[in-house]
Amino acid sequence: MTQPSIDVIAIGNAIVDVMAPSSDELIAQLGLQRGGMTLVDTDRARELYDAMGPAREISGGSAANTLAGLAALGAKCAFIGQVADDQLGEVFAHDVRAGGIAFATPSREGEPPTARCLIFVSPDGQRTMNTYLGASQFLPAEALDEKVIADAAVLYLEGYLWDPEEPRAAMRKAIAAARGAGRKVAFTLSDAFVISRHGDDFRKLIEAGEIDILFANEGELAALTGIEDYRQGMASLAAKVPVLVVTCGAEGAVAQAGDDFARVSAEPIDKVVDTTGAGDLFAAGFLFGHVRGRSLAESLKLGAICAAEIISHYGARPEADLKALTATV
Known part of the structure; x- marks a missing residue:
């Protein structure tokens, strides 16, 4: 097997985040589920945008956020995702490439427009996300370069990205390409509501041994396994997932790999400003440690440092020097 020239390649929603501070009263008034992620159509996206206060536009998308963290740490990364041939599509592509990430997926002409996520940030930093998936739902399997994967x-x-049919087929094709080359497949469960829709598919992937590294938070793990206690939930997957990482919010995170088990506390910060991207950047730190051959405990520590940096400011892309922050790990 040849040595890979890319550390991590990701397939994800190509989304521009539109973020604004919000009161919990406004969130309730708009009928939103605080802290959740809801898919919205064009009309609802327009209604929510009109209700937002002054907003910032920052390229986002879960997997793209993770790659931004990885690239900032020094990893070589590539992204596959669909944007439209419009202004937000240009913004997304520019931001990704400026972060040192290879991005070669051609833009899609015509409707729908590039995806955007309208994020209402509560005073405690909790984010309530409303995602209009737009063009990101139409990533075709033929857009994949299996040699690059x-x-x-x-x-x-x-x-x-498991919701829409075309990207789901693209991801299945990518898994086959990666496994055929003897590479590892990492999967993040993303959201408990996603599991309510596609849990059977995810469980089949796990049972088939197609997932080497699985990321979840406590709620997602419970939704996947049907077991409320995360320790028991992890134990139920121990024989099926070579590396399992579970984030526990302010309590930190835990990971298991066979008989190896490690735990890390959350890094102390002065103030939680915005939790958008906390899990994404935790995954970045952990994956960086993993591809560099670091221990389970060290990889968790790298994840915790990256997550702490991201929740200290608005937006899901790092602002501080992650290499400097993690230099002592």
């Missing part, structure tokens, strides 16, 4: 040490996939 086979040239990456890890293929990273986000559960959010």
Whole structure:
């Protein structure tokens, strides 16, 4: 097996985040589920945008956020995702490439427009996300370059993209390409509501041994396994998933790999400003440690540092020097 020239290649929603601070009263008034992620149509997206206060536009998308963290740490990364041939599509592509990430998926002409996520940020930093998927739902399997996927040490996939049919087929094709080349497949469950829709598919992937590294938070793990206690939930997957990482919010995170088990506390920060991207950047730190051959505990520590940086400011792309922050790990 040849040495990969890419550390991590990811397939995900190509989304521009539109973020604004919000009161919990406004969130309730708009009929939103605080802290959740809801898919919205064009009309609802327009209604919510009109209700937002002054907003910032920052390229996002779960897997793309993770790659931004990985690239900032020094990893070589590539992204596959669909944007439209419009202004937000140009913004997304520019941001990704400026972050040092290879991005070669051709833009899609015509409707629908590039995806956007309208994020209402509560005073405690909790984010309530409303995603208009737009063009990102139409990533065709033929857009994949299987040779490039086979040239990456890890293929990273986000559960959010399992909803639309075309990207789901693309991800299945990518898994086959990665596994055929002897590479690892990492998967993030993304959201408990995604599991309510596609849990059977995810469980089949796990049973078939197609997932090497699985990321979840406690709620997602419970939704996947049907077991409320995360320790028991992890134990139920121990024989099926080589590396399982579970984030526990302010309590930190835990990981298991065979008989190896590690735990890390959350990094202390002065103030939680915005939790958007916390899980994405945790995955970035952990994956960076993993591809560099670091221990389970060290990889968790890298994840915790990256997550702490991201929740200290608005937006899901790192602002501080992650290499400097993680230099002592």
